[in-house]
Amino acid sequence: MNNEEIKMKIVEWQISGFVHPLNCIGENGCGNTMRPIEIEGKVILQCLGCKKIQKYIPEIVLNTDVKALEKDIMNKLEKGK
Numbered sequence: 001m002n003n004e005e006i007k008m009k010i011v012e013w014q015i016s017g018f019v020h021p022l023n024c025i026g027e028n029g030c031g032n033t034m035r036p037i038e039i040e041g042k043v044i045l046q047c048l049g050c051k052k053i054q055k056y057i058p059e060i061v062l063n064t065d066v067k068a069l070e071k072d073i074m075n076k077l078e079k080g081k
């Protein structure tokens with residue numbers, strides 16, 4: 001995956017509403033949403049609130065097909081009616 005693809009994956013995850021978005025957590029975390037930015041050729045996360053930087057991007061965000069997951073959930077909801 002190139003940086004553009006990584007950023008797109010993160011954005012899809014963050015706006016999905018079907019998965020829990022990556023928030024600013026940990027020590028002094030403000031709880032705001034993180035967004036992908038590129039620094040020195042690497043994609044990292046930055047908090048929209050306090051601007052804190054997180055270098056670690058969870059594997060699941062990059063490995064999950066969020067769109068397929070959404071479809072799957074919607075199908076299950078429809079069948080549950």
Ligand SMILES: [Zn+2]
Nearest residue numbers: 024030047050
């Ligand atoms: Zn923050």
